[in-house]
Every structure is written in C-alpha cells, then in structure tokens.
Amino acid sequence: MTDENRLIYLPLGGAGEIGMNAYVYGYGKPGKGRLILVDLGITFPDMDTTPGVEQILPDIAWLKERRDRLDAIFITHAHEDHVGALAHLYADLDVPVYARAFTANIARRKMDEQGHPESAVHVVDPWPHQVKAGPFRVGFLPIAHSIPESAGLVIDTPKGRLIHSGDFKLDPEPVVGEAFDPDLWASVAALGVHALMCDSTNVFSPSPGRSESELSGPIQDLLADAPGMVVATTFASNIARLVTIAEAAQKVGRSVVLLGRAMRRMVEAAVETGILTDFPGVVSPEDAAQIPRENLLVLATGSQGERRAASAQLARGKFLGIEMKAGDTFLFSSKTIPGNERDVIRIMNQLSERGIDVVDDSGGRYHVSGHANRPDLQRLHSIVKPKMIIPMHGEHRHLREHVKLAEEAGFASAIAVNGTMLDLTGDTPQVLELLEAGRTYVDGSVKIGAFDGIVRDRIRMALNGHVTVNIIIDEENRLLGDPWCEPMGLPPKGQSRKPVADRIEKELSSFFARADRKLMKDDGKIDDAIRRIARQTANSEIGKKPEVTVIISRLE
C-alpha cells in the first residue's frame, strides 16, 4: 500500500439500485483523507421485503466512524432519493450542508421537522461559484431534471476536475428552470475532466429524451375535450409539469385546485425561492365547490398509488369536499415506478367502478421522463470527454450497460455498486476495497439495521403465522396444569378437524408426561422441544410451520 495522496469514490447508496443516493468522495493519504458526501436520499419499503418499515436510508456507519474527516454534504436536488435521509442522519454527521435555494428550502423543512437547525443548510449560488471543503472545491452546475434547480457538481480536486452529473436530462426547453446549456458544460470541461460520475437510470431507453415542453399541446387538448372535472396526478416536485398542466387549464377556462400536502408544499417552496412568481389560477378546495365541474382541474398527489395520498382518496370517495363523478376524467401524467403497478391499477379500477375515464401515459403523450436516455448519455459523454466514466444511480443492469456504452466509446470505466471503494487517482479506476453496504430502516420511530432480523421475523409471521405457548413449572420442577397454546394468523382447524391449538396442547402434554427431571430443569431444552413440537404439529395439521413464542413461567 502506498502512502501517496489518493482520490477515492465510494457509493453508499444509489449504485446497484434506483433510489437512496449517497456518494462519498475522498482525497488524501490512506486512512487520513478528507471526505465529502454528495446526496443523502431514501428509498421506499415494500411488503415483500420490508413490511412495516417507514423509510429506508443508506447505512452510513463507515462515514460516521470517520466523521472527523468529513468536511461537507452537497445535495444535487430536492428529490426524496437525494435529500430524504438528510434530516434522519444529520445528527450522526453534523457538518455543513450545501445546496441551491430550492433544494435548501426543501431540506430545511425536513431538518426543522426533525429538530435540527435550519442554519446547517447553506444556500449556494450556481456555477461559477464554488464552495471550499477540505481539498475540494465544489460548484453547482445547472442541469435540467424533473424538479427545479437540479445541479451537476463540479468537484475540483488536486488530481483534477470531477463532474458528478446528478440526475439529469438534456432538455432544451424544460418549461421551468434552466435549460441544458451544452456550451456551459463544454466550457467547464474544456480544461479536461478527470472523471464523470453519471446517472444511469435510463440507459436502456433507446430514443433521445423528449422535452417537457412537448406535453403542453396534448394536455391542453385533453383538458379542452374532457366533459367533466379533470383530476391530474404527477410527482408534486415536478413543478414544470404542474405549471404545464395549470397553464393548459387556464387556457381552456378551468380553475386549478392543488390537492395534497406535498403538492402545496412544493408550490410554496417554488414561490418562496422565486422560481414561480405565483401559481396560475389556483382556487381552494372550498371555493371549488362554487365552480361548475367542467371548469375545474385538480392537481392531486399520489401518482404512484400511495394509499394515503389525494389520488387514492379521490378514487375511494370524497376528499376535502371534492368528489369525482361519472363522466369525469383522471389523468396519470406520470410513469409507474416498477413495483407500484398493483397500487396504481387498484386506483384505476376504483375510478372505473365509479364511471370515471382514466387516461394514462401508455401512449406517451402526457408524460416525459426526467432522466437522460441512452443517446443523451452518449452526448454528455462526448461533451465532457472525461478520462473515465463511472456510472452511478442505477440497478446493476443499468450500471453494467452504462459501462459497456462508455467503454465502446473509448472511455475507461468500471462498475462500482454500493460499498465499492474506487481509487480514481490514476487514469483508470481501480477497486480498492469492498465494504459491506447495508441499509438502515426507519421502523416506527426507531432506526434499525437491515440485518438485525427484526423485519425478517415480521416477514416470517406474515408467511407462517404465530403461536404463543405458555407452560407453568412449579417449585418441584413439575408441570403445573396443562400447556397453553394461542395461535394468531393461522387456520383454526386442519387435517384432524380439531382446533390446531388443542392438537398442539395435546402433543405438548404427552411430551411433558414423558419428560424427565433433568429436562424439566433446563429452560433451553424445554424451549427447543416446545418449538419443535408446535411447529411439527401445526405442519401436519395445516401445512404451516408457525413462528413460536415460548413462555416458561417458574413458580419460585
């Protein structure tokens, strides 16, 4: 191992998955380098793997152990998968946070909710301004995305310039915010870029990305033709989309209602930070009651079918006095993220049952992606012309495909999933170390580790059910009374047509009738035996081996 200064890159989240972005950069001698963190996002739980979990955060144990070497956190944009974990993990890191105004506005709201000082978040002007953080100087280079004020980061290091793309698309006309400026990016790259860390989510999309501005016409036509009320849903943070839809509404004489807390909060942040001067034609849900329904356009949260969001509530019935009726139209101006299909389809069918026409993006008319497609990635590569390209933000298949794309064009490249520490010092990326990359769950109000076994136990109870077995042992080490069995989440009867609980109790009784004094003194062995008998008996009765809680009460 050399003792030279080295430049490292270490994704802790977002590499090998879509969501939960968190990337460490380091510079210095091994074990002594200074560190910065780019983004600190969450990912979302699901019933299959994380039932009952609220949010999933990157495991930052590695960084926490080295927090004396951490100089700053930089947030590229205000999407949950880039900023959502900041307030949850800030206490463990406690360093200045830098972001552009809109991003900072959102970050501060989250910090405030968790009782952290808003002053920890510093607003940074865009490029050419730079923030000094240890050996790094970091600038926010504007780029288009599906949220205002997204930025790529220009990270100047003693080994050269890095560019961290953030999430981006090459939109020449993004409706709200800064268009992609190829000349600006070329000028930043003109003196040479050492490495480009680049968004990979849409690497499998073969056509060039479409501009946000293309949606205005089709949406206006839809709003003009729809006979009743129209409810449209999209991500609340997609301010440009909200504006596109609201302006189309205004043109066809519809007033706009914002429904859902996230929707109002995002618009508020956009107005507070000067991105919007105001929002076109908004009326309150109360005032909407006075307006004929064919003159209403409702913007609702919950495009992914989230059960507590406005769209799901409207699909089930009245929400804040607004109720959809037969002849109304519901527009999904959004893409369904893989895994959310069932929830979205449930809403579509609930709306169908009530006679409401549902329009989704299957025709590609009412939604465009916020990410760079394959040809856009190639275009950025060729503008930036870095020595190496490290794909980030994507599942393994995206990273691998992006590496192929980069290598085909002659760039050095490497797959680095969460926990892969790359040495970027030389002209090609080298794997230095593979750390175990974990996850942290926000479970109820508590943070737990993904490998703690807590959620695993809940999944097992969901699949297998649960039984409690209680026995009482007297002062003479004899069973007092009969074993007691209480099942939960199990079919009451099976094979023998007798209650499963009775069958388990009977098997346990005959076991204890035969048990010798030595065994009766050994809680460990009793526990094992009860567990085995309960599971075997249940299995032969009902074909399920339940989870077992054993309670041995000893009278002393």
Next chain:
Amino acid sequence: MTDENRLIYLPLGGAGEIGMNAYVYGYGKPGKGRLILVDLGITFPDMDTTPGVEQILPDIAWLKERRDRLDAIFITHAHEDHVGALAHLYADLDVPVYARAFTANIARRKMDEQGHPESAVHVVDPWPHQVKAGPFRVGFLPIAHSIPESAGLVIDTPKGRLIHSGDFKLDPEPVVGEAFDPDLWASVAALGVHALMCDSTNVFSPSPGRSESELSGPIQDLLADAPGMVVATTFASNIARLVTIAEAAQKVGRSVVLLGRAMRRMVEAAVETGILTDFPGVVSPEDAAQIPRENLLVLATGSQGERRAASAQLARGKFLGIEMKAGDTFLFSSKTIPGNERDVIRIMNQLSERGIDVVDDSGGRYHVSGHANRPDLQRLHSIVKPKMIIPMHGEHRHLREHVKLAEEAGFASAIAVNGTMLDLTGDTPQVLELLEAGRTYVDGSVKIGAFDGIVRDRIRMALNGHVTVNIIIDEENRLLGDPWCEPMGLPPKGQSRKPVADRIEKELSSFFARADRKLMKDDGKIDDAIRRIARQTANSEIGKKPEVTVIISRLE
C-alpha cells in the same frame, strides 16, 4: 318475479380481475334452473394482500348449495387461471368435467394429485360435436391462444345460442394448433347468436394482435448471434413458443434442454395428446454437460420471476448441473404480469452481476400476446353479430372499456363483475341479483375464506410486529410475580433507550399495583387493559402498535 324459464349468467371469478375464471350459466324457472360451470381457475397471491397464501380460488359456496342442479363443468383451456382450481374444489361439486384432449390431460394430472378419479374428466371432440348437459348443449369451437387446443364454447340453450369466447386471439398462423378460422366462426354464428361472452384482457391494446409466427425470425437471429449459451424463458404452457424457440435453436445448431418440472410436464402432455410428435432436438441436462455452451439453448420455467422456478435458480447459481457464465445470454420471451416486476427485475440484476446479457421484450421482438387486442375484439364482434355482448375476463376497467366498445357498435352490453347475476332471457341483459363474491384461500394445506381474518392478522403482524404478555394470578386473585412481555419483530429499544419489553412490563406492573379486586376477577377486562397498555407503551417508545397475545394463567 315471473315464473317463466329464464337464462342466467353469473361470473364467480374472472370478472373484475384477470385470473380465477369461473362462470355459471343457468336455465329454468327461478330457484329451479339447471346449471353448468365454465372454467374453474386460480389466481396468485402476493405479499401485499395475501402473504403466506398458496393459491386463491373462487368462492363457490353459491354453487355448492345448488349442486343438485349442476349438470357439468366445461374447461375452455389448460391455463391455471381456467383449470387450476378444479382439483381443489371438485369434491364440493362432483359432476362430470368436459374438456378437449390436451386440457383434459392437464386436468387429470391435477385431479390425480388431489386424489380424485381421472375418469371424472371426459375428453370431448371439437365442434361440431356437442355435449348435452341438462337443457344445454355445449360444443368446443377451436380458437387460437397461447396454449394448445383452446376453445370457445358454443352453448345452445332453449333461448338461443350463446358463445363463450374463452381466452383467445385471432392468429392466422399460431405455429402449433388451430389457426383462427373466421369462416367456421361465421358459420356457427350464421343462424343468430343470442349473446357473446367475450375475453376483455387486451381491450386497451390499440393495434391488431401479432401472430406467433412473427417471432421465428427474430429469435433465430438472436440465437445465431449470441456467443455463449442462451437461456430462454416463457410460460411452460406456451407450446407454440417452445417449438418456435426450439426450432430456431436447431437451425443454428443448438441442442435444447428443458429445465423445470412444468416445462417437461407440458411438453409431455403435448406429445401424449398428439399435438407434437416429438420435441425438436432435446437433450437432458446431464448430456448438456458434454456439449459446448455455444451449442446450447435452455428453455427454463419462471418467466414471472418465481423464486423456486428454473430461471430464478439459474440466476442465483447452478441448477441441475447447468450454470450460466459471463458472455451467456438470457431471453425473456414473455411479458411481465403487473405485480411481478420486482421479482423479474431481481433476476435481471442477478444475471447482470454475473456478466450475463439479458434481453427482454421491451422492443416487442421476442414475444406476442395470446389475447385479442381492441381491433381483434371488434372483428370477432362483427363476425359473431350477437344480440348482446357481455365482457368477461378482465379488471373492472377492461370490462367497462369493452362495454363501451360493444355499445358504440350497437350491441346491447353490460358490466357484470363477479357475483352479478344477469338475466339474458330477453334482448338486453338485466341485473337480477348481486351476490357477495368471495374468494377462498389455500393456506398451507387448508382452505380458508378471504374474510376469515386469518390473513388480516398476518398482515398486521407484518406491519406492526407482535408481543406476547403473560401474567399469573394466584388463588386469591392477586398477581403472582411480575408481568412478562416477549416481543417479536419489534425494534428492541426506542425513545427511553431501555428495552421495550421492560418498559411494557413496568407499565403493566404499575397498572396491576393499582388494580382492584373486582378487576382482578375479570379476565376480559384484564385482557383489554393489557392490550391497551402494551400498545400505548410500544407506540410511545418505538412508534408502533404491535398485535398482542395475552395469556392470563390462573392458579386454581
């Protein structure tokens, strides 16, 4: 209520959902009509709503109560969602089952597994042969679908001819089995059709359906170009697809390995029933070891990402001696059914981690649907020219859209979801009755009702965790010792940084210290109090209200 003979239609499954098809037809005086059942399929469970459930069956309670009036069961084709529940529910119905040879072969295997006589399933020749069942005469009219020997049913009744389409597509060249024969269908319809019950699954697909025969070229090109071994997955029952892929393999000099029990079983059934004389170029997995990998094509089960199927096993490692390596190719010649995306994507990423190229159907080159698209539905409507069209097999949104399509073309129509009894006697469908349409779960080895609360308890444990609380009360109605609390699936510590179990025990102790003699005699009240205190304490400590099992032991 009249006492005239009437013709009824009653879906018990498949209408308002995709899957679990089961349709009752009846003819006779109210309360005395004779009945037949068309199809008896399953649907698949998921973690969100049915964790731990094996299979989901239609609730046939209504039919079971009237089984003295049931004359026969007809199975249109051998897909699980049309025949999968037959063997599970046969004992409750116990009437002759009719199907074409291939379907009967599959049905008999299932009957045999559940200990029912294979002889209950009768093989029926296709149209013009008809089976008499009470007042009905039923014929099997060949139609193309993604499984051999699919049939629409011609159901002649005293009120006229009905056609039950089954699942179908209008494929002129289906590779295996009968092409759609418009002249045959027109001739069957020539004397007038009273009602057409029609598949709705693809009503939102705007272009005409594509033929199975279109895939042969692209698949052969892919197999010719791929450098290493190719593994292809599709539904095992799609014999035509298996043949298309296997023939392409033969042409480019690859031997074929069938991997997965369902794959072998389906091919076996096709050979036994004369649909295939043999299967092209098959070698055993053992023999494959001797063949260079670039000369191998593996057909594997598990296109939907099922964890125990061959594809998932290959993605994780070796399966029956076969192992994929960097440079190999994996082809999904299939569509991912909504809800299965996460499982399929997991496999794609596991393959990517091992350097295997994954080809899916995102380009539409390697898969065609087995169902009729919107223009195909219109074409069938206009060939059959029925008095009325009743959409079946589809979610509510599909049925509703299909009704619109039918009505626009001037046909009488109606939405009838599971449990809707339609009177088809007159010229337009009339709703007679709305039954509660339930579901039956196969849970472990036991059948339970969807509303029994068993699965609901498991879902709650998955979300909220579980605690057992045990107290012992002595002969004098006093607490003996301390309350005991045992959590499962909960974070061990929260707010107070003390174990949650300790905190609950402490709260319970102070409750019992204050409890009066009257309360201590009342198990119901004690149970309520323990439950409330355990949940409240957990909630304030860890933000979760667990499910609680209370065990009160009384020494007597």
